[in-house]
Amino acid sequence: MTERKDRLIQTRVPETLETTLKDEARRRRTTVSQMIRTVLEDTFHLVDDVVANVDMIVSDSVELAQRVGRTARRRAADADAPCGEALPDAADRIAPVQAWNEVVLNQAVDCSKCGAELPRGRRAYLGLCDDPTQVRAWLCASAVEALASEPETGEEA
Ligand SMILES: [Zn+2]
Numbered sequence: 001m002t003e004r005k006d007r008l009i010q011t012r013v014p015e016t017l018e019t020t021l022k023d024e025a026r027r028r029r030t031t032v033s034q035m036i037r038t039v040l041e042d043t044f045h046l047v048d049d050v051v052a053n054v055d056m057i058v059s060d061s062v063e064l065a066q067r068v069g070r071t072a073r074r075r076a077a078d079a080d081a082p083c084g085e086a087l088p089d090a091a092d093r094i095a096p097v098q099a100w101n102e103v104v105l106n107q108a109v110d111c112s113k114c115g116a117e118l119p120r121g122r123r124a125y126l127g128l129c130d131d132p133t134q135v136r137a138w139l140c141a142s143a144v145e146a147l148a149s150e151p152e153t154g155e156e157a
Pocket residue numbers: 082083084111112113114115116139140143
């Protein structure tokens with residue numbers, strides 16, 4: 001048996017989160033510590049490899065995938081990683097936009113294309129649109145960079 005060099009990390013969590021963690025650990029027939037270790041390892045492994053590849057995540061567990069996937073996307077946005085897989089409604093939200101205006105965020109928003117959270121202080125792109133009934137659209141920087149190589153949305157071939 002190899003010598004264990006694990007380190008202890010403690011953190012305070014609200015009671016509701018503790019309950020959630022205990023319930024989830026019981027459901028998976030594991031301990032809270034082991035489950036947290038697994039989630040953290042998966043999350044950082046995913047981010048390190050910039051695996052925003054949802055298919056690979058889904059093969060593990062759909063529920064874990066959603067949690068880890070969200071974290072991975074959020075972290076991917078932090079790292080200026082490529083815009084992730086397009087959301088189902090991305091084309092509809094982006095089609096009415098006439099131009100993208102670079103802004104510095106004062107509030108966190110989600111990329112309208114991939115759903116990645118763009119934090120306060122980050123540069124993002126606000127969709128300019130004449131129609132005031134349209135939901136405001138946002139893009140992350142890499143989505144805007146990719147525009148030149150994409151066909152125009154909303155124009156069916
Ligand atoms: Zn994006």
